[in-house]
Amino acid sequence: MPLEPISKADYLRLPDSSTVLETEGLRLSTYGLVINKELRAVICLECGNPILPPTAIPQHVKRHVSALDLPAGFEDTLIQRFLLGPNVCYPKGIIDPIFGIELLEQPHVFCTPCNRGYRDLKGLQMHQKDVKCSGGYHEGYGQRISGLKHRIIEVNISNLEKKTNVQLDPTSWYRQGIVPSRDYAKLVIHSPENSSNLSSFFHKDGWISHVAGNSADDLYEARCSHTDEDAHGETLRDLARRYLDDIQDDIQDNVNFGLLKDIGSVTLYVIYSYYIFSLSQIT
Numbered sequence: 590m591p592l593e594p595i596s597k598a599d600y601l602r603l604p605d606s607s608t609v610l611e612t613e614g615l616r617l618s619t620y621g622l623v624i625n626k627e628l629r630a631v632i633c634l635e636c637g638n639p640i641l642p643p644t645a646i647p648q649h650v651k652r653h654v655s656a657l658d659l660p661a662g663f664e665d666t667l668i669q670r671f672l673l674g675p676n677v678c679y680p681k682g683i684i685d686p687i688f689g690i691e692l693l694e695q696p697h698v699f700c701t702p703c704n705r706g707y708r709d710l711k712g713l714q715m716h717q718k719d720v721k722c723s724g725g726y727h728e729g730y731g732q733r734i735s736g737l738k739h740r741i742i743e744v745n746i747s748n749l750e751k752k753t754n755v756q757l758d759p760t761s762w763y764r765q766g767i768v769p770s771r772d773y774a775k776l777v778i779h780s781p782e783n784s785s786n787l788s789s790f791f792h793k794d795g796w797i798s799h800v801a802g803n804s805a806d807d808l809y810e811a812r813c814s815h816t817d818e819d820a821h822g823e824t825l826r827d828l829a830r831r832y833l834d835d836i837q838d839d840i841q842d843n844v845n846f847g848l849l850k851d852i853g854s855v856t857l858y859v860i861y862s863y864y865i866f867s868l869s870q871i872t
């Protein structure tokens with residue numbers, strides 16, 4: 590039974606194990622490039638073609654984005670590291686589709702001994718007569734590879750994921766792609782750089798001395814709400830509530846006046862006297 594045409598838009602194309610996106614300090618994908626290890630070539634994702642010869646990579650990238658300058662020696666590093674030659678290495682057998690190159694939607698006929706693909710039998714017969722390839726032909730799907738000469742290679746699309754089978758979740762892909770450069774929860778807490786900001790809160794009221802040298806992570810225990818198993822959780826909560834209730838009267842009656850009174854702030858003396866009072870209640 591003849592193969593049906595496919596729609597390339599139906600398939601989810603993702604980089605596979607033959608695709609190199611990044612190599613020791615060089616992020617190829619930033620420049621719209623990947624290396625395919627099967628073809629042993631750099632593929633431009635912008636136009637879906639191998640860049641040949643590889644020494645032409647900087648000029649090729651500039652053709653798409655004239656303002657983009659590749660790092661010095663970029664192409665030489667890739668040529669040496671991946672042994673890139675002046676032409677692509679055509680795969681001998683049927684391979685998974687090459688990431689970055691479009692799928693041909695029409696099935697093609699392939700010369701069975703050498704796996705070159707042709708649009709129709711006429712093309713195949715000319716090839717088989719010219720190069721004396723005998724051993725028949727078969728139908729399959731292909732990709733057009735623009736090496737020094739164009740060639741259609743046969744690819745196996747059965748491992749490709751169809752878009753309809755995959756739950757696309759760009760938000761979580763985006764989130765997973767972001768690695769925080771600094772985990773603020775692990776940084777040691779400091780008083781604000783500008784001492785006029787919040788300085789009364791941190792210094793005058795003595796908060797910073799309690800947390801100095803700790804990170805937010807270290808203090809997690811102290812600020813999380815207590816559980817039933819915590820030893821003194823309920824007692825402390827109750828004391829805190831009574832303190833907050835009672836201190837209002839002290840503020841109003843005894844100690845503060847003016848602005849401090851209005852914002853409900855207290856001096857250390859009030860806290861201290863209440864602390865002594867609370868201790869006498871517990872024991």
Ligand SMILES: [Zn+2]
Pocket residue numbers: 633634635636637638649653
């Ligand atoms: Zn290109």
Ligand SMILES: [Zn+2]
Pocket residue numbers: 700701702703704705716717720722
């Ligand atoms: Zn052949």
